[in-house]
Amino acid sequence: MGRIKGVAPRIAGALTVVLGTDQLPLRVRAWDGSVAGPAGAPELVFNSRRAFRRILWSPGQLGLARAYVAGEIDAPGDPFESFAALRSVGRFAEIGPFRRLTVRERWTLLKTVVVLGALGPRPAPPPEEADVVRSGKRHSxxxxxxxxxxxxxxxxxxxxxxxxxxxxxxxxxxxxxxxxxxxxxxxxxxxxxxxxxxxxxxxxxxxxxxxxxxxxxxxxxxxxxxxxxxxxxxxxxxxxxxxxxxxxxxxxxxxxxxxxxxxxxxxxxxxxxxxxxxxxxxxxxxxxxxxxxxxxxxxxxxxxxxxxxxxxxxxxxxxxxxxxxxxxxxxxxxxxxxxxxxxxxxxxxxxxxxxxxxxxxxxxxxxxxxxxxxxxxxxxxxxxxxxxxxxxxxxxxxxxxxxxxxxxxxxxxxxxxxxxxxxxxxx
CATH class of the missing domain: 3.40.50.150 (Vaccinia Virus protein VP39)
Incomplete structure (x- = not known):
């Protein structure tokens, strides 16, 4: 098997792990200009390695959302198509709390993060996150x-x-x-x-x-x-x-x-x-x-x-x-x-x-x-x-x-x- 060229194929492979699917419903474009994924599919653009660091620390809906809010991921074109595609497969299609990754899946994700040069401490959440109001007795x-x-x-x-x-x-x-x-x-x-x-x-x-x-x-x-x-x-x-x-x-x-x-x-x-x-x-x-x-x-x-x-x-x-x-x-x-x-x-x-x-x-x-x-x-x-x-x-x-x-x-x-x-x- 030949050496994988470009960042996007590695991101696409890691996304299949996060989503819990063998079939990526999106086309990925990376910060180095490389692309991967089915032609004509809705596109996700990864603008920064930091996006993948967020996903490593919160490998699910929250990590992807934080990266999007911070501007590290974009969904150009029709946003409904991009997020409907995400919502249609794997863990994102399941009802209830997001199913955690297995130890093997986390190890696969970690190896990709290391290869991409994205390893580092947990990034602070974007300031729009509401932790400041999640203290005290609930519904007081x-x-x-x-x-x-x-x-x-x-x-x-x-x-x-x-x-x-x-x-x-x-x-x-x-x-x-x-x-x-x-x-x-x-x-x-x-x-x-x-x-x-x-x-x-x-x-x-x-x-x-x-x-x-x-x-x-x-x-x-x-x-x-x-x-x-x-x-x-x-x-x-x-x-x-x-x-x-x-x-x-x-x-x-x-x-x-x-x-x-x-x-x-x-x-x-x-x-x-x-x-x-x-x-x-x-x-x-x-x-x-x-x-x-x-x-x-x-x-x-x-x-x-x-x-x-x-x-x-x-x-x-x-x-x-x-x-x-x-x-x-x-x-x-x-x-x-x-x-x-x-x-x-x-x-x-x-x-x-x-x-x-x-x-x-x-x-x-x-x-x-x-x-x-x-x-x-x-x-x-x-x-x-x-x-x-x-x-x-x-x-x-x-x-x-x-x-x-x-x-x-x-x-x-x-x-x-x-x-x-x-x-x-x-x-």
Missing amino acids: RSRDAAAISHHYDVGNAFYSMVLGPSMVYSCAVWEYEQAGLDAAQDHKLDLVCRKLGLQPGMRVLDVGCGWGSLALHAAKHYGAAVVGVTLSTEQAAFARKRVIEAGLADRVEIRVQDYRDVDDGPFDAISSIGMSEHVGSAEIGRYAIRLKDLLRPGGRLLNHAISWNAGHTLPDPDSFIPRYVFPDGEMLSLSKMVGALDAAGLEVLDVEALRLHYALTLRAWVRNLEDHWDEAVQAAGAGRVRVWRLYMVVSAVGFETGLTGVNQVLVQRPGGTEPPLRRVGWI
Whole structure:
């Protein structure tokens, strides 16, 4: 056998070990200009030996993600193709925590690192990693506030570029694929209001109110009086400004407050959209009871949350999203969410699955990010922008492949007005 020439073939061989596959689904381009892998396949570019040092110390999803965030690996072209290819094979296609390499696989990887001249001490993680907020009691008020700040206080200018004018950071509802992001988000906001049965004068609590979009919609179009709570000071400042500009300060109040500290119920309706993922499996029962206690008899709660679609899956605290995007975040199965709401004494009225809608939403956000790349880097920094690009792309792939789903669960506290015989008014 002839001597291997160039760096790329060695990287490609080592990647098959890391991925746990005999068939590399990517074309590798190395810092010396060499290439390896199937022609026409999505390309990964290794810009630095340091990328392989990261992979040696964290041989899996986290090592690759750190190298990408640091700019040591690039995925030129369509990022969806590159990350879908990675997600399709070997260990990356498996459900659950990343399966560790065997001793023999680690030895093979080490030999490649030595040959490439990449051996050295463990590199420090990129500064965007969230270890700083992963201390203290999990889901204590202070730790939850730090986790929320890490994710949502990136900057309102940055989120405006990604989310667009709607400023809605959750799954849109698309009447058809070409509807456009803003129309789909407006449709989602109205759908939530209709499911909650809002009427003029109703008092509504919006848990995790974000930048105030649902609160504004409910007040403007349905005449509701809305209290929105968030732990993000930047979100609250932005939302309050929008409320004043809309002339709705008499109907919308935005608070920086933990939902567990809300004590001025009862409310006629409660919305919780994209918030319960921050609650955690151990706390979800208390979350459901707390919101039920804040509802008047006959009042409705709509819980909109991402879920695992392939049965219950334990979160891997060393994977990319918990470390960089949602510290302490936990997706639950739909059955666990419904079970918690039911156990709290809430009657289930409706469940709607929106998995493919979130894939469309994420692709729209990625397009927005790509269209404003230079401005986004200026606003939030190159590493943070790379984090968000990777997170949104891999999340879209997860929804498209059915690994994850997103569901709206509508429940009602018993007593008071009975629900309609059928889902008239919100379908």
